[in-house]
Amino acid sequence: MGKLSNKSRVYGSITRNREYKMRTVIISGSQNPDGQTGRAADALFQGMVDKGSQGEKLFLPKMKIRRCRQCDDRGWGICRTEGRCVIEDDFAALVDKIKSADMVVFATPVYFGDLSESMRALLDRLRRTCMNEAGKDGISGKLAVGICVAGGGGGGAPSCAVSLERVLCTCGFDVVDLIPVRRQNLDMKLDVLRITGEWLASRNA
Numbered sequence: 001m002g003k004l005s006n007k008s009r010v011y012g013s014i015t016r017n018r019e020y021k022m023r024t025v026i027i028s029g030s031q032n033p034d035g036q037t038g039r040a041a042d043a044l045f046q047g048m049v050d051k052g053s054q055g056e057k058l059f060l061p062k063m064k065i066r067r068c069r070q071c072d073d074r075g076w077g078i079c080r081t082e083g084r085c086v087i088e089d090d091f092a093a094l095v096d097k098i099k100s101a102d103m104v105v106f107a108t109p110v111y112f113g114d115l116s117e118s119m120r121a122l123l124d125r126l127r128r129t130c131m132n133e134a135g136k137d138g139i140s141g142k143l144a145v146g147i148c149v150a151g152g153g154g155g156g157a158p159s160c161a162v163s164l165e166r167v168l169c170t171c172g173f174d175v176v177d178l179i180p181v182r183r184q185n186l187d188m189k190l191d192v193l194r195i196t197g198e199w200l201a202s203r204n205a
């Protein structure tokens with residue numbers, strides 16, 4: 001199992017008076033922490049932090065998340081029988097982080113009107129483990145938000161959002177919001193994302 005601690009940044013803090021703070025994990029499928037996807041995710045999270053949330057941001061391209069092996073003759077593996085994946089990489093540790101969070105933000109750049117490859121690799125494996133009760137435990141009903149950033153010509157963010165919603169629902173997440181962004185409206189959407197983050201944090205306060 002991989003260690004994630006040196007690949008993440010921690011935001012927010014434990015409160016001095018020990019009141020509970022909503023914990024969010026932001027999972028980015030972009031190579032670039034300071035790119036358009038990063039700016040969008042940061043705006044959402046800033047809104048959450050402003051309302052007392054805390055959390056952590058993880059960059060999938062910097063982690064070892066291999067693609068599914070379709071293990072047996074019928075394409076299944078221990079994902080179906082045990083709710084976990086046979087591949088020894090960062091997947092299991094990332095799933096633990098997802099399970100211990102109150103909310104998960106999936107932020108992906110739009111590639112070909114769809115998810116980035118690193119986001120696809122994660123969610124392809126996660127939906128399989130979630131077919132089993134043990135794998136689903138801790139994920140079913142968990143709040144999730146999607147951000148899809150079409151940073152090139154600007155097309156494909158809505159179709160990417162549909163793709164993301166489908167796979168998150170298959171996993172069992174409660175998909176609270178999906179926010180398509182295109183290069184041309186990024187600056188305007190940063191405000192929308194920040195306000196959405198404030199709302200997400202305060203509705204759970």
Ligand SMILES: Cc1cc2nc3c(=O)[nH]c(=O)nc-3n(C[C@H](O)[C@H](O)[C@H](O)COP(=O)(O)O)c2cc1C
Nearest residue numbers: 030035036037109111112113150151152153154155
């Ligand atoms: C393989 C590939 C496919 C892409 N497809 C699209 C697309 O369908 N629509 C679009 O607007 N931008 C497309 N882009 C541009 C990315 O959306 C853009 O680089 C990304 O949103 C920028 O995010 P980042 O700054 O986080 O890397 C594509 C980029 C790559 C590398």
